[in-house]
Amino acid sequence: MNYGKKFLAIVVTGAIVVLAGCGSRKPGAEPNEMVIRLPASGKLTGFDPGMLRDFDSIEVCSHICETLYQYHFLKRPYEIIPLLAEEMPQISEDMQTYTIKIKRGVYFQNDKCFEGGKGRELKAQDFIYSIKRIADIKNLSQNWSLFDDKIVGLDEFREYTKGCKSREDVDYSRDVEGLQASDDYTLVVDLKRPWPQFVSTALADTSTAPMAKEAVEFYGKDIISHPVGTGPFKLKVWQRGSYVSVVRNPNFRIELYPSEGEPGDAEAGYLDDAGKRLPLVDGIVWTIIQESQPAWLLFLQGKFDAMALQKDNFDEVILGNGELTDKMKQLEIHLSPFQEPSTFWVGFNMQDPVLGKNKPLRRAISYALDRQKFIDLFYGGLGHVSHGFVAPQLDSYDPTIKEKGFAVYDPNKARELIKEAEKIHGGELPELKIAMGGTSTFYRQYGQFLGRQLKAVGLVVEVQYMDWPTYIEKVNTRSAQIFTAGVIASMPDAEDFLSMFYSKNWSPGSNRFNYLNPEYDKLYEKVAVMPDNPKRKGLYRKMELMVLEDCPAAFSCHRVIYRLQHDWYKNYKQHAFQHGMGKYRRIDLKKRAAYSELLKKVK
Numbered sequence: 272m273n274y275g276k277k278f279l280a281i282v283v284t285g286a287i288v289v290l291a292g293c294g295s296r297k298p299g300a301e302p303n304e305m306v307i308r309l310p311a312s313g314k315l316t317g318f319d320p321g322m323l324r325d326f327d328s329i330e331v332c333s334h335i336c337e338t339l340y341q342y343h344f345l346k347r348p349y350e351i352i353p354l355l356a357e358e359m360p361q362i363s364e365d366m367q368t369y370t371i372k373i374k375r376g377v378y379f380q381n382d383k384c385f386e387g388g389k390g391r392e393l394k395a396q397d398f399i400y401s402i403k404r405i406a407d408i409k410n411l412s413q414n415w416s417l418f419d420d421k422i423v424g425l426d427e428f429r430e431y432t433k434g435c436k437s438r439e440d441v442d443y444s445r446d447v448e449g450l451q452a453s454d455d456y457t458l459v460v461d462l463k464r465p466w467p468q469f470v471s472t473a474l475a476d477t478s479t480a481p482m483a484k485e486a487v488e489f490y491g492k493d494i495i496s497h498p499v500g501t502g503p504f505k506l507k508v509w510q511r512g513s514y515v516s517v518v519r520n521p522n523f524r525i526e527l528y529p530s531e532g533e534p535g536d537a538e539a540g541y542l543d544d545a546g547k548r549l550p551l552v553d554g555i556v557w558t559i560i561q562e563s564q565p566a567w568l569l570f571l572q573g574k575f576d577a578m579a580l581q582k583d584n585f586d587e588v589i590l591g592n593g594e595l596t597d598k599m600k601q602l603e604i605h606l607s608p609f610q611e612p613s614t615f616w617v618g619f620n621m622q623d624p625v626l627g628k629n630k631p632l633r634r635a636i637s638y639a640l641d642r643q644k645f646i647d648l649f650y651g652g653l654g655h656v657s658h659g660f661v662a663p664q665l666d667s668y669d670p671t672i673k674e675k676g677f678a679v680y681d682p683n684k685a686r687e688l689i690k691e692a693e694k695i696h697g698g699e700l701p702e703l704k705i706a707m708g709g710t711s712t713f714y715r716q717y718g719q720f721l722g723r724q725l726k727a728v729g730l731v732v733e734v735q736y737m738d739w740p741t742y743i744e745k746v747n748t749r750s751a752q753i754f755t756a757g758v759i760a761s762m763p764d765a766e767d768f769l770s771m772f773y774s775k776n777w778s779p780g781s782n783r784f785n786y787l788n789p790e791y792d793k794l795y796e797k798v799a800v801m802p803d804n805p806k807r808k809g810l811y812r813k814m815e816l817m818v819l820e821d822c823p824a825a826f827s828c829h830r831v832i833y834r835l836q837h838d839w840y841k842n843y844k845q846h847a848f849q850h851g852m853g854k855y856r857r858i859d860l861k862k863r864a865a866y867s868e869l870l871k872k873v874k
Contacts, residue, residue, distance in 0.1 A: 304553040305858045310566040311557035314739040317495025320480040321405045324413040329477050333850035336480035336500030342848045344855050345532030366465040371458040380505045380520050384489035395452035397481035409438040414478040416780035423449030423461045465800040471762040503550040503854040516556040550854035561711040573866040577836035582651035601873045603838035609845040611832050612662040615757030616824040622785040623752045632692035637825035638685035639728040657826035667765040667811040677819045685728040702731045706751040708742030747779035772818050784823035839863040
């Protein structure tokens with residue numbers, strides 16, 4: 272889900288990722304091991320939680336490193352519950368002091384960074400250390416905007432790190448007034464002002480998961496490939512560009528599968544494993560496959576347990592009435608639609624000398640985009656046009672937003688605005704450059720689509736295809752002119768999305784548009800300390816309209832994901848805030864083993 276609070280996990284448009292892993296014999300799993308197998312898109316950047324902001328890396332890391340709180344696996348509406356915390360925090364009357372009890376008997380995974388190779392017990396100081404690492408400017412964490420101007424004394428600690436010559440010179444024992452451990456199992460956080468979303472935004476975010484200080488110091492810069500957390504799994508192999516696997520952590524505490532959920536869960540089988548010790552599987556393997564067709568063929572062969580349905584395979588899977596085809600039914604493949612709380616866009620760098628001061632040009636680009644055609648071509652019609660940027664699944668979504676007309680396809684209007692834009696520019700507009708964070712067929716086709724749409728209204732564009740690290744570097748350094756991206760919400764509150772336009776979150780923070788509106792900033796700072804109520808919801812909608820009027824992006828779509836899973840993949844309940852959910856999944860090994868014979872019978 273990067274905000275003035277937490278970052279939304281950034282997702283490049285079209286990078287459809289599957290939950291939990293992939294791979295069996297190939298990555299080294301034994302035939303009788305219960306190993307989840309799934310594809311991933313290949314944009315893994317490492318597994319140091321405090322430094323991550325890309326979706327795929329967070330997904331893997333969330334199985335290794337844990338947070339103080341998480342969302343309940345089964346309950347809807349989504350309920351936040353303790354994970355590493357013993358209970359929900361005690362909050363002072365002024366809502367600025369949070370006292371959090373840490374579970375006893377939680378141990379870091381065994382690793383050679385510890386004396387004797389045995390993981391030590393988790394302490395409250397580990398959370399303080401992890402937050403200080405995010406604040407340390409030498410680490411260049413993309414998650415700093417999560418805490419910027421939030422915790423008493425933390426900004427001063429960040430200023431101190433600026434004067435240090437290197438990471439090694441930073442003194443992490445330096446006191447931060449608002450981060451204290453009153454004892455080994457009690458964390459006390461003092462905020463500068465109320466932050467009602469503190470738990471869901473920060474304390475349930477993977478970026479705040481504690482990593483052992485011993486590991487960070489032992490592995491140095493290589494910590495990205497040696498995460499040492501408290502989670503149910505530990506990293507086994509990261510073969511870059513090929514696959515990544517995690518295996519059961521033998522040092523994991525006793526944690527049980529939930530015994531209650533929402534109505535219908537028992538009938539659906541989601542409570543069959545109630546009370547069983549987690550994790551239910553021996554490991555998870557994500558195989559890197561950037562093209563959708565090879566992933567689909569491997570899924571049909573039973574090599575993957577689940578995947579998202581891609582547009583090229585719709586006819587093979589779904590009939591015109593929305594039912595599964597006979598072949599899919601015979602293969603006992605299940606299909607479940609999921610309204611993903613996501614928003615995608617074509618973004619503009621508001622600091623770019625051509626685009627930033629030329630609102631008619633930005634609006635022309637927006638009018639030039641046929642969003643419904645994009646959804647039809649690239650998502651098989653599965654999705655909704657983004658008339659704003661707040662996802663429809665959030666309670667502050669404005670159901671009248673379509674009437675405001677910000678997502679209208681009108682090439683003639685675009686041509687009129689281009690004439691106006693040329694007057695502002697002082698002549699013919701230069702070639703525009705669009706940064707695409709991928710080089711696969713999807714990105715090539717998407718780039719061609721954008722090129723044709725903009726050329727049709729008289730704009731000349733160059734689409735620049737680049738690998739993910741290059742793309743992120745370009746966006747983070749504010750050198751991308753136009754870029755395609757999207758986000759998936761990391762919590763139910765829309766403040767998540769609003770933080771992307773707060774000026775203090777400029778790149779490399781969540782405001783990758785580098786948007787600045789002083790009036791918006793004032794409102795953002797106001798709503799950030801307000802509890803959830805109708806007045807705040809009204810301000811949310813007002814702020815959304817302010818952004819849409821300024822046009823820092825042409826918002827394109829909210830995705831609907833159709834997820835496929837084999838009958839042997841159990842406890843696969845859709846979850847909007849899905850990170851770390853692999854511990855609840857299970858494989859029916861007998862059914863998986865029998866699939867090859869079933870496949871022979873089905874034509």
